[in-house]
Amino acid sequence: MAKKVKDILAMAKHPVVNGSLWLESEDKRFFGPGPVELLERIAETGSIRQAAKEMRMSYKKAWELINNLNAHTIKPAVIPQTGGEKGGGSVLTPEALELIQYHRELRKRFKEFLEKETGKLGQ
């Protein structure tokens, strides 16, 4: 390139390359940042409702994300239990925990990619 990209751009703070990643199948995404954080919080709280509340997400949307995710996994990612001592709750399957771990590693590699690209803006 003739000029540095950052010399074309003018802004108070330096520009960065940012982005988003997800898993998709047949052009439909089913596992992105939203579901990941939701699963992590369900693992902590044991409840879809509480996890959604922490994320300021409506229960309906949380349920939809989970339902969509379950439709894409051989075994469901979340096992719900209605009724019981505390009214019920939800637990994650080992497969869901593995998906979380996978996404953490994926995010790490993506972060490195983005930082490398942001560095190139000023070269």
Add this chain to the structure above:
Amino acid sequence: MAKKVKDILAMAKHPVVNGSLWLESEDKRFFGPGPVELLERIAETGSIRQAAKEMRMSYKKAWELINNLNAHTIKPAVIPQTGGEKGGGSVLTPEALELIQYHRELRKRFKEFLEKETGKLGQ
């Protein structure tokens, strides 16, 4: 990982890692896939309106994208001319052409990243 990620997921066609990239400043994105394609079509057609029409984008949205982009560059990316032989038109500055070229190269590297990550799903 204990299991292959693809063995956790169940779908007709294989899952892929996909994503989106953009340039942002102070948490506001100003140069992503939409503006890039718009610029490319303005370069071809010499007209914001025609470029937008080809993308089935409203003129208003096209103008907003361009206006937002111009606000982030030292020199405007698009030079409009109202009136004239054909009613007017718009041309890209050399800086805009460089931004387009930069984004092409960025996309290429991102594509490689995504393909590598998709490959890892089945390992």
Add this chain to the structure above:
DNA sequence: TTTCGTTATTTCTTTAAAGAAACAACGAAA
């Protein structure tokens, strides 16, 4: 049997994004 809070689901309302339509200003060419 009663109580509890959660899951699952529907319906309604609100909000935000997008689009449609209309119109003045513009300036080169005829």
Add this chain to the structure above:
DNA sequence: TTTCGTTGTTTCTTTAAAGAAATAACGAAA
């Protein structure tokens, strides 16, 4: 001076996403 299609801008309408609220079913524990 008239014509032309575009730019720039406003206002209104439509559409889509999101959220709010209400409610039945559930089952362990007291």
